[in-house]
Amino acid sequence: MTGIRGFYLAVLLCAPAGLLQADDAATLRASHLALAAQLAHNQFQRPLFLESSQTDNLLQGDIYAEIAQPFSQVGPALQGGEQWCDLLILHLNVKACRAASVAGNAMLQVHVGRKFDQPLVDAYPFAFSYRVEMDEPDYLRVGLRALQGPLGTSDYRILLEVLALDEQRSFLHLSYAYTYGVAASLAMQGYLATSGRDKVGFSIIGQTDAGQPLYQGDMRGVVERNTMRYYLAVDAYLGALALPVGARLDKRLNDWHSAVERYPRQLHELERAAYLSMKHAEVQRQQALAQGAAVQ
Structure with missing residues (x-):
């Protein structure tokens, strides 16, 4: 059970209200200037x-990135529950996503599972609210929130902000985190001591005796890896917008898999053929869910 519990914590999607701060266009523009060197x-x-x-x-991860696409294209593409499901399914641990309306509120029903094909009953069902919090001519902020998660965790959120930089570029901020208690912390430590013992994050916190980078480990390493996986899903989703829908x-x-393989120490899990086969089956299941079919 320790490995399974640790696994669920390793793939948590979202972040608590206490850490995530809703900014605006001016604040995000100031962040872009402040991070110029980085x-x-x-x-x-x-x-x-x-x-x-x-x-x-609380654990939180944040990514700030310039993307070579205009806000006029990026902003509309990141609005709508169906679009978010198309984005989230790229992550190898997302088994299915369905956009729905519950009591007049937009929701995303997201199943998170393991890195192989599995029935939805074996995946954890997250219920995320979806809301466009700000939609301005040069700025977009989208928030997702789930009140409950596995092992007593709660109050999950994703915050995605996008700012127009010029006619060809946008600036993106993705933030996610989660709240955890003693039971979840113990389960994560069990995961990190067993199947996750060789996993590291991206922050360089020092050097080894041989002069090689020493990367962030432990729970912060987990949140850094997942922050990157979801950012790369956003990037891959946006990168295909110029193609016909069917392509x-x-x-x-392919772009998501290529992107994670640029960082094999942190993100390698599946070979391309295995990932593509699994995802094509999961997308078919997701499409059936969207049409109201009963699937497993």
């Missing part, structure tokens, strides 16, 4: 900055 020079070889934080019961899925899946 965006220009980093270990990712792209204009991207990642950070994480941990308190007694977008294959490009997104």
Whole structure:
């Protein structure tokens, strides 16, 4: 049970209200200016900055990145529950996503599971509210929130902000975290001591005796890996918008896998063929769910 509990904590999607702060266009623009040096020079070889934080019961990861697409294209593409389901399913641990309306509120029903094909009954069902919090000519903020998660965790959120920089570029901020208690912390420590013992994050916290980078580990390493996986899903989703609708899925899946394989120490899990086979089956199941079919 320890491995399963640790696994669920390792793939949590969202973040607590206490840490995530709703900004605005001016604040995000100031962040872009303040991070100019980090965006220009980093270990990712792209204009991207990642950070994480941990308190007694909160974990949070944040990514800030420039993307080579205009806000006029990016903003509309990141609005709508169906669009978010198309984005989230790229992550290898998302088994299905269904947009729905509950009592007049937009919801995303997201099943999170393991890194292989499995019935939905074996995955954890998250119920996320979905809300466009701000939609301005040069700025978008979308918030997702789930009140409950596995092992007594609660109050999950995703916050995604996008700002227009110029006619060709946008600036994106993705933030996610989760609240955890003693039971969840113990389960995560069990995961990190067994199947997750060789996993690391992205922040460089020192050097080894051989002069190699020493990467963030432990629970902050977990949140950094998942922050990156979801950012790469956003990036792959947006990168296929110029293609005909029928060609977008294959490009997104291949681009997501190629992107995670740029960081094998942190993110390698499945070979491309296995990932593509699993995801094509899961997308078919997701499409059946959207049409109201009963699936497993």
